[in-house]
Amino acid sequence: MSFLSEKSKGTPSSVIREFVGLSYKYDKVLSFGFGQPDFVTPRHILDAAVASIQRGETFYAPNTGILPLREAISESYAKRGLSYNPDEILIGSGAISVLMLAATAILDIGDEMIISDPCYASYDSLAIQLGAVPVRVRVTEENGFMFDPKDVRAAITDKTKVLLLNSPSNPTGGVATRENLEALAKLCVEKDIYVITDEMYRELLWTDEPYVSITEFPGMRERTMIIDGFSKTYAMTGLRLGYAAGPREVIVKMTQLLENVLSSVFTAVQWAGVAALTGSQDCVKEMMDLYRHRRKLLLDGINAIEGISCKDPKGAFYLFANIQTTGLDSRTFATKLLEQEKMLVIPGVGFGPGGEGFVRFCYATNDESIHDGVQRLRRFMKTL
Secondary structure, three states: OOOOOHHHHOOOOOHHHHHHHHHOOOOOOEEOOOOOOOOOOOHHHHHHHHHHHHOOOOOOOOOOOOHHHHHHHHHHHHHOOOOOOHHHEEEEOOHHHHHHHHHHHHOOOOOEEEEEEOOOOHHHHHHHHHOOEEEEEEOOHHHOOOOOHHHHHHHOOOOEEEEEEEOOOOOOOOOOOHHHHHHHHHHHHHHOOEEEEEOOOOOOEOOOOOOOOHHHOOOOHHHEEEEEEOOOOOOOHHHOOEEEEOOHHHHHHHHHHHOOOOOOOOHHHHHHHHHHHHOOOHHHHHHHHHHHHHHHHHHHHHHOOOOOEOOOOOEOOEEEEEOHHHOOOHHHHHHHHHHHHOEEOEEHHHHOHHHOOEEEEEOOOOHHHHHHHHHHHHHHHOOO
């Protein structure tokens, strides 16, 4: 008898972590790997966490999260025309924790969950870990890396229970249009499919169009779980604060499941979340303006290099660059770039077979690093 379960044996490891680990072998690596802001968490947010600790709030918090934070999240949805009461919101330790809880609450062993290909690296392993079946549906550069509703329909079987959305997308930066989401919503209602929508990057939009959630369409609020958090918008990655919003029936079950994993989230971190949502949003605008500038800087730099290209992403802080004309697979490309130029990017195949022929750059870094990276990349491309 094996100490390890067959489920855990079949759960793939993260290619992101693999390549970050490889980079530790070299000195002075220029990293475009990790998807995290390079900004320190804004001062007023940190001050709120410190004040909570100084008040002695170091005990267990309510399982669902402190009421002031759930009220602040509820109010933030109301400003967008969406209605979620505090008892329809659950606080977790980062968005990935509530994503796992939502999937656990909804999926049975053998149920199928449709995910995009490529997609965020944890989606398929999360499903496998639960004993569910991830079903990949290819999304393409030509279609802005959006789901084609016809392809989703073709993937549906009598075992399909969940469609997992991520817009804006990690790794591609793709953003689903209103028309695209409306078509998917109609399909989900028709086929009685539930939706988990990962909206972590919704504030990072580079078009003038407002963000659209699939919950806005008829029949979708009651069949959709929203996953969101503070890491990207407020540069709070290390504080690990996320939340889910959805039907109370699912939130209640997720809260019960959370007791088996986290018990609760540190109160001080939750007060940081309150400060983030209720305080000045000038810090968000400043960060978004810098991301917009950095995005253009790296995009223009890459597209000026022969043999590599990138379409203009509409959201998030990633570029998914096309390397197909090099003749190298993405893993080989990323490995050689790291070895020769001490520059870290993530191979597209790490996000699924559909990511082959691409590499992911995260441009949440400073101008100097971007200029240096473009020079290293140009030098490397000349060797191929």
